[in-house]
Amino acid sequence: MNFFDKLHDNIARNQSLLFVGLDPNPEMMPERYASLDIMEGLWNWLQFIIAETADYVCAYKPTFGFYEALGIPGLELLHKTLKAIPSHIPIILDAKHSDLNTSTILARTVFTEWGVDAITLSPYTGQDHVAPFLVYPDNAVFILCCTSNPGAESLQQYPVTETPLYLQVVKESKNWGTPEQLGLEVGTNNPEVLALIRAIAPERLIMARSIWVEGSNLNQIVAAGLNDNGTGLIIPVPQDMLSSPQLSQEIAALCTEINECKNNINDENSTCNVWLPDVSVSNIHPQQDLILQLYDIGCIMFGSFVQASGATFPYYIDLRKIISNPQVFNQVLSGYATILETLNFDRIAGIPYGSLPTATGLALRLHCPMIFPRKEVKAHGTRKVIEGNYNPGETVVVVDDILISGKSVMEGAEKLKSAGLNVQDIVVFIDHEQGVKNRLSQHGYNSYAVLTLSEITETLYQAGRINEGQLLAFKEG
Numbered sequence: 001m002n003f004f005d006k007l008h009d010n011i012a013r014n015q016s017l018l019f020v021g022l023d024p025n026p027e028m029m030p031e032r033y034a035s036l037d038i039m040e041g042l043w044n045w046l047q048f049i050i051a052e053t054a055d056y057v058c059a060y061k062p063t064f065g066f067y068e069a070l071g072i073p074g075l076e077l078l079h080k081t082l083k084a085i086p087s088h089i090p091i092i093l094d095a096k097h098s099d100l101n102t103s104t105i106l107a108r109t110v111f112t113e114w115g116v117d118a119i120t121l122s123p124y125t126g127q128d129h130v131a132p133f134l135v136y137p138d139n140a141v142f143i144l145c146c147t148s149n150p151g152a153e154s155l156q157q158y159p160v161t162e163t164p165l166y167l168q169v170v171k172e173s174k175n176w177g178t179p180e181q182l183g184l185e186v187g188t189n190n191p192e193v194l195a196l197i198r199a200i201a202p203e204r205l206i207m208a209r210s211i212w213v214e215g216s217n218l219n220q221i222v223a224a225g226l227n228d229n230g231t232g233l234i235i236p237v238p239q240d241m242l243s244s245p246q247l248s249q250e251i252a253a254l255c256t257e258i259n260e261c262k263n264n265i266n267d268e269n270s271t272c273n274v275w276l277p278d279v280s281v282s283n284i285h286p287q288q289d290l291i292l293q294l295y296d297i298g299c300i301m302f303g304s305f306v307q308a309s310g311a312t313f314p315y316y317i318d319l320r321k322i323i324s325n326p327q328v329f330n331q332v333l334s335g336y337a338t339i340l341e342t343l344n345f346d347r348i349a350g351i352p353y354g355s356l357p358t359a360t361g362l363a364l365r366l367h368c369p370m371i372f373p374r375k376e377v378k379a380h381g382t383r384k385v386i387e388g389n390y391n392p393g394e395t396v397v398v399v400d401d402i403l404i405s406g407k408s409v410m411e412g413a414e415k416l417k418s419a420g421l422n423v424q425d426i427v428v429f430i431d432h433e434q435g436v437k438n439r440l441s442q443h444g445y446n447s448y449a450v451l452t453l454s455e456i457t458e459t460l461y462q463a464g465r466i467n468e469g470q471l472l473a474f475k476e477g
């Protein structure tokens with residue numbers, strides 16, 4: 001089970017948004033363990049914390065640095081601790097790792113050997129450093145975008161008047177991984193900061209930190225951090241509580257308090273206008289995150305472009321770029337897969353060249369053989385029109401990236417039909433609309449699209465990515 005599902009199962013099972021830090025910090029170890037050898041004292045304390053809290057948490061978060069600081073016995077203690085955590089509870093290793101050369105090996109070690117579910121990472125070394133952790137589909141990362149350290153403010157808030165760096169980190173990191181694989185670590189007790197981040201990242205899981213300082217308003221923090229569905233936020237148990245001999249009673253009470261707070265907010269939908277930024281959250285498209293990422297990686301361009309049909313449009317949609325962004329590519333494949341799973345077929349055919357990587361990805365994801373009709377037949381070699389093996393009479397689903405006039409998919413489908421294959425269903429990522437589906441239907445094809453061009457343009461407009469003039473350019477095509 002992937003991290004996201006495991007976390008949500010546990011939130012539901014324990015009715016808790018709380019996560020507990022499992023930190024063998026000798027300075028915080030309660031007096032009652034002081035007579036023991038230090039490693040034994042820390043181990044007893046950690047076991048006590050797990051036993052007392054396992055029914056009240058959604059996740060555990062061991063901090064790597066505390067274990068490292070104890071040397072070899074510390075690493076042994078980490079392994080014992082990881083093993084002692086009940087297997088249904090997800091583990092977030094707090095490593096804030098950002099050492100480029102070691103990412104690949106550390107990702108493999110923590111995810112495949114240590115059984116860690118998620119890890120915290122620093123963003124400063126960019127996607128290059130995060131990507132090695134995201135090749136494990138069942139695991140996740142939390143990107144540190146903001147801390148409560150006073151000394152960090154001059155960096156985080158820079159430049160004060162425009163988008164401060166911490167919000168830029170949020171925007172940028174959204175391009176690195178899917179909402180299921182990439183969450184945000186947010187250290188603040190300021191609900192305004194949390195609300196600004198939530199407005200930019202409505203779909204991301206937020207791991208709150210540093211909220212338990214004097215004067216914090218729990219209700220405002222929870223209201224600012226929850227997403228539109230009243231979820232998407234996990235909250236730390238205060239460090240002091242973990243030293244208490246009555247830990248289970250105290251954490252149960254805190255859990256109840258947070259749930260009451262959450263339920264009241266969700267019931268009243270009482271997000272407070274005083275600190276909610278002026279961002280419209282109504283009518284958010286379920287694929288908003290993906291649409292914005294496609295725009296941000298340059299798949300949607302403005303300018304005078306000649307189309308395959310010979311017409312000139314004031315824009316061009318270039319979905320070929322997705323292959324260079326594995327996270328985006330993966331989400332695009334999921335969009336297609338949701339439709340393909342409802343259809344019956346023996347093989348998948350991609351339309352060259354743009355859709356060959358997509359068809360390949362889908363063939364691998366759905367464990368289905370692939371073929372493709374060639375664009376041009378070679379004058380050497382086998383001179384085949386269709387590449388790949390197939391048997392006449394089989395049913396083929398055709399996959400292409402975009403329907404503009406529908407000419408390319410129909411030509412491809414005709415080649416497949418000439419070889420004795422049945423083609424009825426055509427699945428594309430974007431339907432340019434303008435009646436092309438009807439045209440395909442008149443030729444006997446059912447067509448399905450993950451997104452329509454108008455859904456994309458409306459979403460980009462609402463999110464402020466394109467202006468009115470650009471919106472009109474799309475509408476008037």
Ligand SMILES: O=P(O)(O)OC[C@H]1O[C@H](OP(=O)(O)OP(=O)(O)O)[C@H](O)[C@@H]1O
Binds near residue numbers: 351400404407
């Ligand atoms: O509906 P249509 O009017 O046919 O336009 C859409 C087609 O155009 C593009 O391919 P293109 O011809 O640019 O070739 P490529 O994929 O090889 O780059 C795109 O990949 C579609 O297949």
Ligand SMILES: O=C(O)c1cc(=O)[nH]c(=O)[nH]1
Binds near residue numbers: 401
């Ligand atoms: O050739 C076209 O018409 C065309 C292809 C494509 O990928 N995107 C687009 O906007 N037009």
